[in-house]
Amino acid sequence: MPARSMPAVPEIPGVLKRHWRLVLYPVGMIPAVWLVWQGQHGALGADPVNVFERSLGLWAFRFLLACLALAPLRRFTGLNLLRYRRLTGLLAFFYASLHLLAYVGLDHGFDWLVLWADMTHRYFIILGMSALVLLIPLALTSNTLSMRLLKRRWKFLHRLIYPAAILAGIHFFMSFKTLNSVSAPYLAAMALILLSRLLPRSQTGDGI
Amino acid sequence: MALFRYPRPLPSEITPRNMYLSRRSLIGGAAALGAVSASADAATLQTHVGPYSENLTPTPHEDVTHYNNFYEFGMGKADPATQSQAFHPLPWTLEITGLVRRPVRLDVEQLLRSPAIEERIYRMRCVEAWSMVIPWDGIPLATLLKDADPDPRATHVAFESILRPSEMPGQTGALSGIQWPYVEGLRLDEAMNPLTLLALGIYGETLPNQNGAPLRLVVPWKYGFKGIKSIQRIRLLDHEPPTTWNRLAPDEYGFYANVNPQVDHPRWSQATERVIGAHSLFGAKRQPTLMFNGYGEQVADLYRGMDLRKNF
Numbered sequence: 001m002p003a004r005s006m007p008a009v010p011e012i013p014g015v016l017k018r019h020w021r022l023v024l025y026p027v028g029m030i031p032a033v034w035l036v037w038q039g040q041h042g043a044l045g046a047d048p049v050n051v052f053e054r055s056l057g058l059w060a061f062r063f064l065l066a067c068l069a070l071a072p073l074r075r076f077t078g079l080n081l082l083r084y085r086r087l088t089g090l091l092a093f094f095y096a097s098l099h100l101l102a103y104v105g106l107d108h109g110f111d112w113l114v115l116w117a118d119m120t121h122r123y124f125i126i127l128g129m130s131a132l133v134l135l136i137p138l139a140l141t142s143n144t145l146s147m148r149l150l151k152r153r154w155k156f157l158h159r160l161i162y163p164a165a166i167l168a169g170i171h172f173f174m175s176f177k178t179l180n181s182v183s184a185p186y187l188a189a190m191a192l193i194l195l196s197r198l199l200p201r202s203q204t205g206d207g208i
Numbered sequence: 209m210a211l212f213r214y215p216r217p218l219p220s221e222i223t224p225r226n227m228y229l230s231r232r233s234l235i236g237g238a239a240a241l242g243a244v245s246a247s248a249d250a251a252t253l254q255t256h257v258g259p260y261s262e263n264l265t266p267t268p269h270e271d272v273t274h275y276n277n278f279y280e281f282g283m284g285k286a287d288p289a290t291q292s293q294a295f296h297p298l299p300w301t302l303e304i305t306g307l308v309r310r311p312v313r314l315d316v317e318q319l320l321r322s323p324a325i326e327e328r329i330y331r332m333r334c335v336e337a338w339s340m341v342i343p344w345d346g347i348p349l350a351t352l353l354k355d356a357d358p359d360p361r362a363t364h365v366a367f368e369s370i371l372r373p374s375e376m377p378g379q380t381g382a383l384s385g386i387q388w389p390y391v392e393g394l395r396l397d398e399a400m401n402p403l404t405l406l407a408l409g410i411y412g413e414t415l416p417n418q419n420g421a422p423l424r425l426v427v428p429w430k431y432g433f434k435g436i437k438s439i440q441r442i443r444l445l446d447h448e449p450p451t452t453w454n455r456l457a458p459d460e461y462g463f464y465a466n467v468n469p470q471v472d473h474p475r476w477s478q479a480t481e482r483v484i485g486a487h488s489l490f491g492a493k494r495q496p497t498l499m500f501n502g503y504g505e506q507v508a509d510l511y512r513g514m515d516l517r518k519n520f
Contacts, residue, residue: 039489045285046275046484047338049492107482109494114477124475174475178384178456180283 028091060095128171134164250413258326267340280376288418297421306443307362335431345409365399366449368441392436393449429503462520467501
């Protein structure tokens with residue numbers, strides 16, 4: 001094997017090569033742990049609940065972007081990272097769920113009257129919640145067994161990520177009072193990725 | 209409050225103005241490198257406890273000066289404290305013009321030595337559903353307006369902040385869609401209400417840049433964005449003036465912007481508020497928001513017979 005003839009390159013232990021998930025899932029959760037730690041040590045500033053809640057939402061949006069970027073990345077650069085779609089998609093769902101939990105529990109102290117009014121009156125909240133609801137069946141069927149059982153329907157079902165991304169994008173845009181240098185790059189990236197899916201596929205396209 | 213207050217000259221009285229300014233830009237430069245804190249050049253004000261101050265526990269000085277909305281210095285809450293070091297609040301002239309019999313031009317450095325400065329501890333409720341308690345030092349706006357002698361035709365007061373992109377980095381970005389300078393307005397009777405304050409300081413010292421130096425409006429029964437900062441011009445008018453946030457999102461921010469737990473913002477409830485100052489994620493507090501922010505006794509009469517849902 002050529003790898004053996006190049007001792008300068010440290011070898012990735014075989015266990016990690018086969019079980020990269022064991023490493024990458026915890027790595028993806030570091031921001032959540034870091035935010036909780038900061039929150040408990042006064043490092044999130046004067047309004048920690050607000051910063052915590054917004055940061056979790058931003059991480060959900062980042063992972064959603066990463067997940068959606070993998071197909072165009074292969075199409076336009078040839079770099080194939082498609083096997084990380086499940087990882088990034090599940091992490092997006094993980095952060096979106098924590099984001100909701102922070103809003104329901106930490107911010108509103110499970111005040112169901114306030115929450116019900118939010119869910120029935122405010123487009124900002126309805127859009128964000130709808131995006132999360134659309135991600136639930138995707139998370140539930142993200143395993144190989146579901147892929148095998150659902151066959152062609154699996155691919156169709158997982159196109160729900162596009163409406164989810166659009167809803168999340170509008171929710172994200174609305175979470176700021178004005179368009180600004182924080183949100184604009186994320187929104188531009190999301191728009192580019194979604195638009196790239198509308199480009200006509202080449203003859204050799206494989207439908208990814 | 210400090211136990212002892214003694215007369216102290218302002219830095220500008222000691223040092224010639226041009227020297228003073230160049231020294232300030234040195235300080236500003238050093239502060240930009242993180243060497244000097246924002247409050248390093250705050251001067252002590254002579255102030256006395258005024259009426260309407262309640263027995264409330266003030267929010268820590270650190271939070272009052274490092275958790276700010278002042279978009280001229282950036283959109284993050286921490287931006288105003290870090291991005292405002294190059295701003296020169298003095299010298300400063302405040303103009304009171306429009307429908308007045310005696311237009312006024314005030315030297316703010318003289319105003320800072322006025323014996324009329326009093327302490328007012330007020331609740332501050334932000335439209336974003338958080339609140340603080342701030343010990344302001346200032347002069348009732350009515351005192352200054354009376355000096356200008358309003359014409360009987362005047363019904364409204366317009367306030368204009370400063371346009372100075374060279375010292376206010378937030379004014380250079382075109383992204384926000386905000387039309388600078390920041391403008392605000394009140395009805396004349398609101399402006400003459402004894403609660404309405406022109407603040408020159410907090411915590412017994414001159415206003416830090418990030419809090420609206422050298423002088424700003426404080427209208428404690430209204431959402432914080434009505435409290436326009438770094439005011440240069442006050443004009444009396446016979447009509448309602450345009451206001452910055454109302455111009456940007458009229459369905460979200462009304463002209464009146466009275467604190468009202470029953471009228472929600474389109475994106476969130478205004479029934480409760482997050483109390484600033486806990487600094488702990490799981491120890492943070494939420495409390496009920498009070499009608500007119502708790503100042504109904506003094507101001508409810510101003511709105512008798514008005515539909516506060518329509519005039520939000």
